[in-house]
Amino acid sequence: MIEEKKNLSISGSGTAPGGCYEDVRINGSGKIHGDLICSSIDINGSGRIGGDAKAARVMISGSGVIEKQLIAESITINGTCRAEGNVSGEHIQINGRAKVLGSVHGENVRAAGILSVGGDLEGEEIVSEGPLTVGGLCSAERIDITLSGHTSRIKEIGCGTLTVHRRFAPALFGQLFNAFSSKKLVVDSIEGDEIYLEDTEAKVVRGNHVTIGPGCSIGRVTYKTDYKKDEKAVVQSAVKE
Amino acid sequence: MEEQLIAKKDLLELTGISYGQLYRWKRKQLIPEDWFIRKSTFTGQETFFPKEKILKRVQTISEMKDTRSLDELAERFSPQSVRKIILSEQELLDRNIVSNLTLQIYKELVPHKQNYPFDVVLALFLLDQMLKDGRMNRTEARDLLDVLKTNSHKVYDKNSRLYFIRKMGVSMVLLAAEDVALYFDDGVNVIEAQSISSSMEALKRLIERN
Structure with a gap:
């Protein structure tokens, strides 16, 4: 039956x-x-x-x-x-x-709002446009983070491609708005093949192609193939290995 | 038992894989979580791996990833996947997993057996090695088979170890589910302390090679 x-x-x-x-x-x-x-x-x-x-x-x-x-x-x-x-x-x-x-395990994870994960966040593709908090490892083939609102905090990132960029804001209004909010990403360590960062604070960044964009404050960068640094970024040491 | 460790960056350099690949394999559970060992170093926290295991695993994955999907590989590496393996008597002998003598001993214990599930194959495999080396005799074989047949499936995914000890001519077989330190009195002779997971891998390779 x-x-x-x-x-x-x-x-x-x-x-x-x-x-x-x-x-x-x-x-x-x-x-x-x-x-x-x-x-x-x-x-x-x-x-x-x-x-x-x-x-x-x-x-x-x-x-x-x-x-x-x-x-x-x-x-x-x-x-x-x-x-x-x-x-x-x-x-x-x-x-x-x-x-x-x-922990969160997904194929395709998109967060336009606020996502906070106590454990690990894993997926093939992770796209975040709002504040993102991950207590463990954030790991995906492709991670795309647009910073906005509050500070995003992630303990560790491990991925193929990582892009972190600030949200485009209209000139005048944007500047006014920027003064009140700290839009940045704070991470302990980042490991990936292709890494592009803006407004990111990290202790360690390890990767193959590493680009440190404006607003970053990085402790130590180790890279394999190439490394670029914006003049508005602070990097304490960069080593090719 | 101190294993040799390898740092993540040395591993990547040695094997030529990228961070992306390593994390992808981790996500697909091709590399077990407990192989990622965190340690503090002067450059901050770094991840280490058990050297021998990870190198072997990376090599296997690299060899097979072109012909099989990652999901298939994940299933293969899962400790539970062996449950699907069932061999016939002929296969056991043909593939040189078990000698005829060992098989005869088992048949005295359990007659009329056609198919051998992995639990039994593993027990026979371990027994065969010990009989060949002359470390165990035929009556003791019974104890070994008993403990393995009833308990080995419980310890597949653990870091377990098989002990064979002898004191004043009396032998004993015991199975420790975790890799713990065991201390015996002076009269005890540890004849064998075999890691179950490494025997399993050896056996799996032997089965797959044919």
């Missing part, structure tokens, strides 16, 4: 047990007790999942809390989301604010 999976919908306020469902939708305020396996999760109000969540598609437009792991093919966060375990997904898009206490 094939059991047909039911949809689960909470409108208003309510709680439901976990389990297997087809589509799960929370429109008001809802809590799901236990683990959840389903094909899609939509949270429009405020939702809390009290265990692991596994779904093909997850969309959080309000506020969502996942108390354990979140595993999905595509994850879109437009509101705020807090995951207390690890998060893995092929496409992860963050437009609002996401805080992950564990």
Whole structure:
């Protein structure tokens, strides 16, 4: 006998047990007790999942809390989301604010909002346009960071190609705005094949092709093939090996 | 047991791989997390690797990456992948994994066996080596097979070690799930202290070569 999976919908306020469902939708305020396996999760109000969540598609437009792991093919966060375990997904898009206490494993990770990861952030491609905080290693084939708003802090970066650039700002307004906010990236160590940095503070940068752009303050650069430094950057020592 | 370590930058220089490749392999779990050993040096923190293991692994990956996908390789290196290996009696003998004599001993214990899963193959492989060296006799073989057959699958992904000790002519086989230091009294003779993971790799290579 094939059991047909039911949809689960909470409108208003309510709680439901976990389990297997087809589509799960929370429109008001809802809590799901236990683990959840389903094909899609939509949270429009405020939702809390009290265990692991596994779904093909997850969309959080309000506020969502996942108390354990979140595993999905595509994850879109437009509101705020807090995951207390690890998060893995092929496409992860963050437009609002996401805080992950564990690690994030994705293929394609795009953060237009605020992303903060307690553990490691891994992917094939990571594009971040907002403040990014990573407590462990940030590792990808290609990492593209546009600095804006608050300071971004990453413990370690290891990658193929890394580009860090400041956001283009209109001349007058931009300067005014710049005076109030510190847009920079603070990293302990960076390792990669192709590295281009702007407004970055790092203790150690190791790479093949290394370009240190304006606004950087680097302790030590070691490079294999070539090294360029902008005149508005501070590098304490650069060694070819 | 102090392993020789190699610094990350020396590894890259020696093998000619790039940072990007190294991190890609790490992400795909081709290189286990616990091989990345952090140490403080005068230039700040640096990453080191167990030299012998990493060089062998990098060489294997470099050789095979053109013909197989990274995901396939990841599965291959996963300690659990060996569970899929099942060999027949004929294959065991043909590939010189086990000598006929060792197989006979096993058959006395477990008759009517057609296929040999990896647990058993590993046990036989280890036994065969010890019998050939003359370090173990036939009655002791039973103890070794017993402990390995029931427990070896639990220690695949750990840094485990097999001990064979003898005191006053009484032998004993024990399996330590982690690579810990064991101290015996003076009368104990440690005849063999074999790392399970290196035997597994040797066995895997032997199986794949054919």
